[in-house]
Amino acid sequence: PTPWLDGKHSIFGKVIEKYDVVKAISTVKAGPGDKPVEDVVIKKITINE
Numbered sequence: 001p002t003p004w005l006d007g008k009h010s011i012f013g014k015v016i017e018k019y020d021v022v023k024a025i026s027t028v029k030a031g032p033g034d035k036p037v038e039d040v041v042i043k044k045i046t047i048n049e
Contacts, residue, residue: 025040028040
């Protein structure tokens with residue numbers, strides 16, 4: 001159990017289009033702690049429930 005994460009983080013998701021964007025994010029150069037050297041910003045998402 002991780003109650004401190006409740007309502008703060010997605011636990012799973014599914015990419016249904018624009019997979020090329022996911023691939024581009026995965027190639028971003030990372031530094032210590034696997035943190036991206038430059039910020040990666042997602043400007044728009046759609047949540048389907």
